[in-house]
Every structure is written in structure tokens, then in C-alpha cells.
Amino acid sequence: MESGEKTEILVEDLSIGYGSNVLMEHLNFEVKSGEIFCIMGGSGCGKSTLLKHIIGLYLPLRGDILIEGESIVTADESRKRAIMRRFGVTYQGGAxxxxxxxxxxxxxxxxxxxxxxxxxxxxxxxxxxxxxxxxxxxxxxxxxxxxxxxxxxxxxxxxxxxPRLLFFDEPSAGLDPITSADLDRLILRMRERFGSTIVVVTHELDSVFTIADRVIMMDKKARTIVASGDPVELRDHCPNRLVRAFLTRDGLKREMRDVDVREVE
Amino acid sequence: MAEPASAGTWMQSFLAALAGPVIFIGRVASIVPLMRQRKQLRLRETAYYLDLCGAKSLPIVLAICFLMGLVMAVNGEIQLSKVGQEIFVVDLVGFAVLKEFGPLMVALIATGRAGSAFAAEIGTMKVDEEISALATMGIRPEAYLVLPKLLAMLLALPVLTVFGDAAGILGGMVIGVTSMDIPIAAYWSRTVESLDYMTFLLGAAKSFAFAVVITLAGCYYGFVTRADAQGVGRAATSAVVASIFLVVIVDVIITILYSFIGY
Amino acid sequence: MNDQTQKFRLGVFVIGGVVLLLAMMFFLGMSNLFSRRAVVCTYFSESVQGLTVGSSVKYRGVPIGTVSKIMIRVSDKLVEVNMEIELDHFVGSDSSRGGQQEEFHSFFRSELEQGLRCRLEYAGITGMRYIDFDYFVPPGQALPEPPVTPGIAGALYIPPVPSSFRDILKALSTSLERISRIRFEEISDGLERSLSEVSGILSDPALKSAIGRINDAAENLERGTDTLSRVFSEARLENLMNILEKDLRAIDALTGQLVDESKGLKLAESSAAFRDAAGAVVDGQAQLANTLEKLNQTLDAVRMLVDYLEQDPSSIISGKKKPPLAE
Structure with a gap:
């Protein structure tokens, strides 16, 4: 929450999924100009899918996504491409x-x-x-x-x-910790040099604590965002035990096994 | 009561299955106007695919068409010798090669080589999110991936067909000269006499339609590849099967159309 | 390096394809599209079986063009055949190839007066036909008027002559008709009648006795002459003269009787000739029967041939079709 005066991305009551299979619903968050925003969550919870919705590759089931105040959901083909040109996207395998x-x-x-x-x-x-x-x-x-x-x-x-907006899909997936750390430094360098707004999808804790200004945590069972805020603050003070466990890595496996986040709440 | 309901759902699923290809064709068609811009033609890519589907396919096309001509001549000789009219082997081979086997064999070879390659390539790109990358760069994947292939195929198949036609006639000639003792000059003059350039042109023109069908089928199955372990292989197989089926269907339709104008 | 080989291969592929395309188009008749042509037409009253669009048109064996259109005029059932003549085949006086339309027309008009006509001819063994231009009629004959004005404006009319095949058919059918008009039965009856009459005359007993008497008379005459020479003297001459006179009278009477008896008959040699003739007639009757039978067979064979030819004219060239091989 350090630098955000201007909202770059605004997600309103978003539902995503494929056909009748809803992955996430009632998603509401915003990304401020110049911040590094991390989307976290367990594997298969729909992090990457959410990212692809934000960058306009998929159409949401419900809700709206505004890029600098302009909806990428309702934009026509040429407008949409104009919006997309402001994005820089780095994919899992480099693509x-x-x-x-x-x-x-x-x-x-x-x-x-x-x-x-x-x-x-x-x-x-x-x-x-x-x-x-x-x-x-x-x-x-x-x-x-x-x-x-x-x-x-x-x-x-x-x-x-x-681009003014940079998206990273799992930048550290499949990389050793050193290479992964290199990439984190690169991400920080990008913001430093160009003042880019950066959205990172990851589950790598080291990365999150190194680069993130703000995170949202998504949960597969809850099908929505269970926590959002400064990662350090969440780790230390989040009322949700599971979020704390996830962010501390210790006991994560034990906690994640069969505890429902909502019950914990 | 169950009958109309199941018919309805069958119809629904049929339409749903049809929707994918139709939307895909619509997307490809929507980029055709872009072809006026030189940038969109992507000559480098086109040259690459022209090499892949055209020049590199040439030896196999020549070999198969030559052998087809050979086989047809041998069978024609066996049948026509019963009525003592072996010279008509020339007509048989000439017409069969120019009208059907030249374009068809080339189309089938192109299906095996290019159609499956297209599906595999686009499928792999999809699995590797390269298609998504293109889209986020604001590039229409169809324009970037389909158009060069389509252009290359539209150029390569007719040229291959011309080569195939020549090879087929040559194959017939080899049998005619060696097994049937028809002098080369007689075989050649009979060929020139019995065939005309419209037969040749209309036969070769079929390969334009085949090129479109093979390219679209290959690319479509590439684009609908599922991101799992067998996805790409399945896409390539589906592309080949669909292409062969569609090529034959298109061939039937064109033959009917040609029959209206007397060819 | 790799890029260069790819480019080279592509170049060879495309250039080779285009060259091959052009070559095939050229050989398969595309070259016709660029040659200058004149249109001539003709009308056939006979069947044009074996003639198709694209059949060649030859001038005394030189291929000069192709049939471009075949139509049937419903008004008079004539078959109109349009032909495109490539002017390239005519070398002008200044050895320039492919003269002008007018030049060609004037050439053909003058040749028409020289007897140039067109005729359907068989091309090889296939039953296909071509149109031959040649001098089929003697020069100076009046040009037949075209039966209708040519369908294509400016098309030159070349009068047709019946094809040789048609001539053969026609000659065959006239001969057959004429042969069928001969009344073989009457001829045969007449011959038989004369034969029996002749043999009746020959076996007549009157003829035999007449011949015997003529012989006797001749012997008497000879004997008389002998006696005459032996008794030739003055004293007996008068007596002899009397006897002679009497004898002569007898001979006279005999001759008169003979003449009466053998009225209508010839002398001995003529009767021998008659006998020969009678024998010949008997022979002739046997031969005639034989000939008639043979003629009958021939007629059957010819009629079968004509029937067969009418069904399948090309078989006169290609021969009877072999029966299919036994299973």
C-alpha cells in the first residue's frame, strides 16, 4: 500500500471458471499503480486462470475487470487489443x-x-x-x-x-532457488527502472516476501479470496490460521490436509 | 416422450460440436481482409512452410504418383488387352492421373506431412502458452499462425500436383513402353491427343480446395489441443483423420460441380 | 548455409513447378489459344458418328485445325460442323507464316473452284473420324449453295462430299437391289422348256428317215454318175440322155420330196451342231443350279455384312470384336 494513489486494475465481483464449473466467485480487489501485487494460492485453485482473465484471454462468467477504468470484458475486439498492448506477460515456460x-x-x-x-x-x-x-x-x-x-x-x-503493466505467471516454477532469486531481483529492477505495475502469480514464499507489496490469498475450497494485504502483516497477524500457516511454511502440510478455511474463520 | 428429448439433446450436442469449427473458420475469414497489408503476409514464415509442405514433399510426391501411374497402366493393360485396345491405357492413365489421382495423392501426402505437422505445432504452442503470448502481444493467433500456412499450402499443393501429374503420366509411359511395346512417340502423341489442358487445369485447381481444407483442419485441431500429455498427439491424429475425410468429401463435391460444366 | 539451401530448394521447387505447368499446358493444347484462326463450316447429311469437338481437320493430310462445334439443325436435320483452322499452317507467298483472314479466305475460295471439298474420314483403328479437305470433285464444277446461311458470321462454307464409307454402303445396297430384281425362276423355267423342246425334236423319227433318204439319194446319184462315165458313147448317149432325163426327173421328185420332208430342218452338220447344243444346255442347267445356289449364299453373306456394318461401322476397320474370354 505504499505507492498506490491510482488504481490500475479493478476487479469487481468476478466469477471465473469453465462452463458450469465455477472455480472462483465474488472476487473483488484492486491493483494500484506502481505496486507489486502477488496472487497466491494452492495448486489448481485457479491463480493462472484468474491471471488470464485479467489479461483478457478468457471471458469471466460474471463481473467486470477494469484496466485503467476501461472494461476489458465488454470491450470490442479492436479496443481489447489496444488494451492488451499495454500488457507485458511472462508465461510459465517463457512461451x-x-x-x-x-x-x-x-x-x-x-x-x-x-x-x-x-x-x-x-x-x-x-x-x-x-x-x-x-x-x-x-x-x-x-x-x-x-x-x-x-x-x-x-x-x-x-x-x-x-508496457505499463507487467504480469508474471509462476516466474519461479521449475527453477532452482538461486535462479528464482535472480528472477525476483529482475522483477524489482523492472519496477525501479520503469515504475511498472506488476502482477505476479506465485506460490513461492521466498518470492512473495522479497517482492510483494500486497498479496491476495485464494483458496480452492472457499472458491474465493481468503485474505489480502501486506504479506508480512498477514503472516504475523492474519486471523485465519491457515493463511498464517501457508505463509510460514512450517506445519503447512499438516494444516492444509483437512482443515476447511471457513471453519477456521 | 424420451425420443424428442434425446433427439433435441443430440441436435444440441451436434450443433455444439459444429460451433467450434464454424467459429474457427469465421475467425480465419475475418483476418483475410488483413492480407492486404504486406506485414500480415509474413513472407518468411510462408517461405518456411512452402519449403516444408512443398519442396521437401516433392520426392515422395514424385515417387508415389509415378508408382500410381505404373500400377494403373499395368491394371489397364490387363483389362484392355481383353478387347485388344491396349493403346487406351494412355487415356486411362492420363485422365485418371490428371483428374483424380494427381490432386488426391498430393492432398493425402500433404495431409500426412503438413496437416499433422500444423496440428502438432499449434498444439505444442498452445500447451506452451505461446498462443496466449501471441494474443497478449495483440497479435491474432489465426493471422499469425494460420495465414502463412494457408498461403504456403495454396502455393505448394498446385505446384506439387503439377509434378505429380507429370510423374503419373511418366509412370504409365514406362509400362506402356516396356511391357506393351508402344513406342514412346506413339504414347506421347496419344497422350497429347486424348488429354486437353482444361482437364489438367481443372484437376490441378482442385488442389486449391484441398489446401484450404487440410490447412484449416490441421490448424483447428491444433487450436483445440488439450493441455495434457497426449493432447498434441491426439490433435495430430484427429487432424489427419478429419483432413482425409474432408478431402474426399470436397473431391466428391468438386467432381459433381465439374460434371455440370461437362468435365 | 542452411537458410541458403532452403532458399535454393524453394527456388527450384517453384521454378520447376511453373515451368512444368507451362510445358504441360503447352503440350495439352494451350498453344492453340494464341494462334490466329479462321472459322469454316460445313453441313453433313450423313451420320457424323465418330466425330467430336476437337477432332482434327486436315488439308490433304496436313492437320490444320480442329472441329469446334457440332450442331443439328432441326429444320432440315443437317449436321452443322464448325471448324477452326489455324492460320499458322499456311505459309504466305512472302514466306510469312499465319497470313491474314482475308488471304486465307481468298485462297480457299479459289481452291473451292478447283474442286476442294471436305469429307469424313476414319482416323486409325479407333472409330474416331476427322474431316479431310481434298480435291474430291473435278475442277470447275459449280459450287453448291450452303443449305442455310452459316451459323457463324464470316464462316466459309466448304461443301461436303459423301464419305467413302458411305459410297461403299451405297454401292452395296444398289447392287443388292439390282440382283434381287433379276427373275431367276423365269430364266430357269425358260431354259428348261427350250431344253425339252430340243430333245423332242432330236428324238423325232421323221428326222431320222429324212436323213436316211438323203443318204440314199446321194448314193444313187453317185452310182448314176459311175454308169454315165462307163457307157459314155455316141450311140448310147441319146439313150443315156433319156435315161438320165428320167433319172433326173426321179431325183427331182426325190429332192422335192426330201425338201418337203425336211422342211424347217438343216443338213446333217446342223443337226450335229444341234446335238452339241443340246448337250451344252444339259450341262448348263446343272451349272446354273450350282450358280444360283452360290449366288444365294453370297447374297446372304453380303446382307449380313451390310446389317453388321450399319450397326457398327467402325468394325470395317477394327475387325469383329473378339468374344470375351471364357470365365
Missing amino acids: LFGSMTVAENVALPLQEYTDLSRDEIAKRVEEKLKLVDLSGFGDYMPSELSGGMRKRAGLARAMALD
Whole structure:
């Protein structure tokens, strides 16, 4: 809650799911300008699905999502694409295009949306690769990179158009703690440099405590948000025992096994 | 009482099953106007697929069509020798290759090579969230992924068909010359005499329709790939089966249409 | 490197495809689209079985074009055949190929006066036909008027002559008709009648006795001449003259009797000739019966052939169809 004067993302009474299978309902939260916002929750509770709703890939069952005051749910096709262009999204596996080199991947959004010359694009690409510590890897194919490098390359591509909103889907999934910590530092560097608003989907506690200004906790059984606020504050003072257990890692397994969050509340 | 209800649900599920492909075709159709912009043509991608479905398929197309011509000539010889009119093997092979087997064999080879590859490629991209990445970059996945493939196939299949036609006639000629002792010149002049360029053109024109069908089926099954372990494999299989079925259906329809104009 | 080979392969693929496409189009008749043509037409009253659109048109064996359209005029049941003549096949006086339309027309008009006509001909063994232009009629004949004005404006009318196949059929059917008009039975009856009459005359006893008497008379005459030479003297001459006179009178009477008796008959040699003739007639009757039978067989065979040909004209060239192989 440090820097937020302006609301970047506003989620109102959102229900998500596939068809009749409702994953989450009555979701209400907002993301302030310039903050790092973490969406937490157990595996399969719908964190990534929520993210895809926010970035406009899926249509919600109910409710609305406002990006800088404009609904991405009701926007028509061209408006929606205009909104989406303000996003930079980094996917779990990097989602680089396998048929192109790393540099070409990063250059793709620039070629699509700018009239920059070939040289200017090359310069920008080099800039972005340097930003994610991948200088000199431009000519590599994605398959030749390690998982962490792929994610960083994905971040470079997400940053290509200097987006105001950055989304990370499970940035530390499948990475060793050191690489994961590197990525966390990168995320912080992004906000520092560009003042970006950043939404991170994760269940990695180290990351959360390193980067998050604010978190929301979702629970699969409750099908909604069970806690929100500063992660340290939640860990220490949250009335929900399970949230505290989740955030302290100790005894998490024991607690999570068969306790219903609502009962605890 | 149960009957209308089950018919209704059957109808519903049928329409639901149909909705997916129809919406997909609609999305692809909506990007066609974008093709006027040079950027959207993605010549590099198109060249890549043209190489994959065209140039690299050429040896197998030549081999299969040549053998088809050979087989047809042998069978034609056996039958036509009963009435003492072996020279008509030339007509048989020529017409069968130009009208049917050239375009059809090429379409089936393209299904096996390109259709399954398209489904697998797009399926993998979907599993790896690359499709989502495209969408969040504001790029229409259909424009980016389908259009180059479609263009490449529209170019590659007719060219392959021309090669296939020539190989098929050559196959018939080999049998005609070696087994039936028809002089090459006689075989050639009979070929030129009995066939005309409209037969050839209309046959080759079929491959445009086949290209569209194979590409759309391959891409559609790629896009509906489920993100599980067998998803991509299943998508490729479905794409091939659907393509072969649709190619034959389209072939029937075109043959009927051609019969109206007398070919 | 890899990129270069891909580009090269693509280039070969596309260029090869286009070249092959053009080559096939060219060989399969696309070249016709670019040649200059003139349209001529004709009207056949006979069947044009075996002629199709695309059949070739030849000028004294030189392929100069194709049949472009075949129609039936319902008013007179004539078959109108339009032909497209490629002007490329005509070399002008200044050795320029593919002269102008007018040049071609004037050439054909003058040739028509020289007897140029068109005719349906068989092309090889397949029963397919082509149209041949040649000088089928002697020069200077009046040009027949086209039965109707040509369907295509500016189309030159080339009068047809009946095809040789049609000639054969026609000749066969006239001969058959004529042969059928011969009254073989009457001829046969007449012959038989004359034969019996002749043999009746020959076996007549009167003829035999007449011949015997002529012989006797001749012997008498000879004997008389002998006696005459032996008794030839003055003294007996008068007596002899009297006897001679008497004898002569007897001979005279005999001759008169002979003449009476053998009225209508010839002398001995003529009767021998008659006998020959009678024998010949007997022979002839046997031969005639034989001939008639053979003629009958021939007629049957010819009629079968004509029937068969009418059903399947091409068989005159391709031969009878082999029966299918036994199972």
C-alpha cells in the first residue's frame, strides 16, 4: 500500500471458471499503480486462470475487470487489443516461439506495432536483452536456453513495448532457488527502472516476501479470496490460521490436509 | 416422450460440436481482409512452410504418383488387352492421373506431412502458452499462425500436383513402353491427343480446395489441443483423420460441380 | 548455409513447378489459344458418328485445325460442323507464316473452284473420324449453295462430299437391289422348256428317215454318175440322155420330196451342231443350279455384312470384336 494513489486494475465481483464449473466467485480487489501485487494460492485453485482473465484471454462468467477504468470484458475486439498492448506477460515456460531466435522473439512485438527501422529494432532488442542479463544470447534458439534463461528472454519480449503493466505467471516454477532469486531481483529492477505495475502469480514464499507489496490469498475450497494485504502483516497477524500457516511454511502440510478455511474463520 | 428429448439433446450436442469449427473458420475469414497489408503476409514464415509442405514433399510426391501411374497402366493393360485396345491405357492413365489421382495423392501426402505437422505445432504452442503470448502481444493467433500456412499450402499443393501429374503420366509411359511395346512417340502423341489442358487445369485447381481444407483442419485441431500429455498427439491424429475425410468429401463435391460444366 | 539451401530448394521447387505447368499446358493444347484462326463450316447429311469437338481437320493430310462445334439443325436435320483452322499452317507467298483472314479466305475460295471439298474420314483403328479437305470433285464444277446461311458470321462454307464409307454402303445396297430384281425362276423355267423342246425334236423319227433318204439319194446319184462315165458313147448317149432325163426327173421328185420332208430342218452338220447344243444346255442347267445356289449364299453373306456394318461401322476397320474370354 505504499505507492498506490491510482488504481490500475479493478476487479469487481468476478466469477471465473469453465462452463458450469465455477472455480472462483465474488472476487473483488484492486491493483494500484506502481505496486507489486502477488496472487497466491494452492495448486489448481485457479491463480493462472484468474491471471488470464485479467489479461483478457478468457471471458469471466460474471463481473467486470477494469484496466485503467476501461472494461476489458465488454470491450470490442479492436479496443481489447489496444488494451492488451499495454500488457507485458511472462508465461510459465517463457512461451518463446521455437521457430525464431531469441532476438527475433523479442523483436516480434516491435515489428508488429512500431514502424522502427531494422537497426532501431536491433538496438532495442539488444537493450532489452541486456536488461534481463541475456546480452549475447540473441542468436540462440529458445531450445538452446535453460529454463531460467527462457523466462528472462520471455520477460525481455514482454518488456519490448515498454508496457505499463507487467504480469508474471509462476516466474519461479521449475527453477532452482538461486535462479528464482535472480528472477525476483529482475522483477524489482523492472519496477525501479520503469515504475511498472506488476502482477505476479506465485506460490513461492521466498518470492512473495522479497517482492510483494500486497498479496491476495485464494483458496480452492472457499472458491474465493481468503485474505489480502501486506504479506508480512498477514503472516504475523492474519486471523485465519491457515493463511498464517501457508505463509510460514512450517506445519503447512499438516494444516492444509483437512482443515476447511471457513471453519477456521 | 424420451425420443424428442434425446433427439433435441443430440441436435444440441451436434450443433455444439459444429460451433467450434464454424467459429474457427469465421475467425480465419475475418483476418483475410488483413492480407492486404504486406506485414500480415509474413513472407518468411510462408517461405518456411512452402519449403516444408512443398519442396521437401516433392520426392515422395514424385515417387508415389509415378508408382500410381505404373500400377494403373499395368491394371489397364490387363483389362484392355481383353478387347485388344491396349493403346487406351494412355487415356486411362492420363485422365485418371490428371483428374483424380494427381490432386488426391498430393492432398493425402500433404495431409500426412503438413496437416499433422500444423496440428502438432499449434498444439505444442498452445500447451506452451505461446498462443496466449501471441494474443497478449495483440497479435491474432489465426493471422499469425494460420495465414502463412494457408498461403504456403495454396502455393505448394498446385505446384506439387503439377509434378505429380507429370510423374503419373511418366509412370504409365514406362509400362506402356516396356511391357506393351508402344513406342514412346506413339504414347506421347496419344497422350497429347486424348488429354486437353482444361482437364489438367481443372484437376490441378482442385488442389486449391484441398489446401484450404487440410490447412484449416490441421490448424483447428491444433487450436483445440488439450493441455495434457497426449493432447498434441491426439490433435495430430484427429487432424489427419478429419483432413482425409474432408478431402474426399470436397473431391466428391468438386467432381459433381465439374460434371455440370461437362468435365 | 542452411537458410541458403532452403532458399535454393524453394527456388527450384517453384521454378520447376511453373515451368512444368507451362510445358504441360503447352503440350495439352494451350498453344492453340494464341494462334490466329479462321472459322469454316460445313453441313453433313450423313451420320457424323465418330466425330467430336476437337477432332482434327486436315488439308490433304496436313492437320490444320480442329472441329469446334457440332450442331443439328432441326429444320432440315443437317449436321452443322464448325471448324477452326489455324492460320499458322499456311505459309504466305512472302514466306510469312499465319497470313491474314482475308488471304486465307481468298485462297480457299479459289481452291473451292478447283474442286476442294471436305469429307469424313476414319482416323486409325479407333472409330474416331476427322474431316479431310481434298480435291474430291473435278475442277470447275459449280459450287453448291450452303443449305442455310452459316451459323457463324464470316464462316466459309466448304461443301461436303459423301464419305467413302458411305459410297461403299451405297454401292452395296444398289447392287443388292439390282440382283434381287433379276427373275431367276423365269430364266430357269425358260431354259428348261427350250431344253425339252430340243430333245423332242432330236428324238423325232421323221428326222431320222429324212436323213436316211438323203443318204440314199446321194448314193444313187453317185452310182448314176459311175454308169454315165462307163457307157459314155455316141450311140448310147441319146439313150443315156433319156435315161438320165428320167433319172433326173426321179431325183427331182426325190429332192422335192426330201425338201418337203425336211422342211424347217438343216443338213446333217446342223443337226450335229444341234446335238452339241443340246448337250451344252444339259450341262448348263446343272451349272446354273450350282450358280444360283452360290449366288444365294453370297447374297446372304453380303446382307449380313451390310446389317453388321450399319450397326457398327467402325468394325470395317477394327475387325469383329473378339468374344470375351471364357470365365
